[in-house]
Amino acid sequence: MQNSSSNQVDDLKVRLNQFLETLDTIEPETADLEEIDRLISLVDDLEVRMGKMK
Numbered sequence: 126m127q128n129s130s131s132n133q134v135d136d137l138k139v140r141l142n143q144f145l146e147t148l149d150t151i152e153p154e155t156a157d158l159e160e161i162d163r164l165i166s167l168v169d170d171l172e173v174r175m176g177k178m179k
Contacts, residue, residue, distance in 0.1 A: 133178050140171050 144167040151160050 130178070133174070137171070137174050137178070140167065140174060143167060144171065 144164070147160075147164060147167060151164070
């Protein structure tokens with residue numbers, strides 16, 4: 126059980142880092158809908174994964 130929980134936390138960290146990296150690359154003045162949709166998708170994925178950890 127401990128290993129599974131550790132894997133979930135590691136996976137969550139990877140996803141959060143992906144979100145932060147994506148956020149860093151977006152220029153607010155020129156962001157298009159595709160980039161915004163990608164961020165929303167990453168946030169949704171993080172939310173689902175966090176819900177599974179509860």
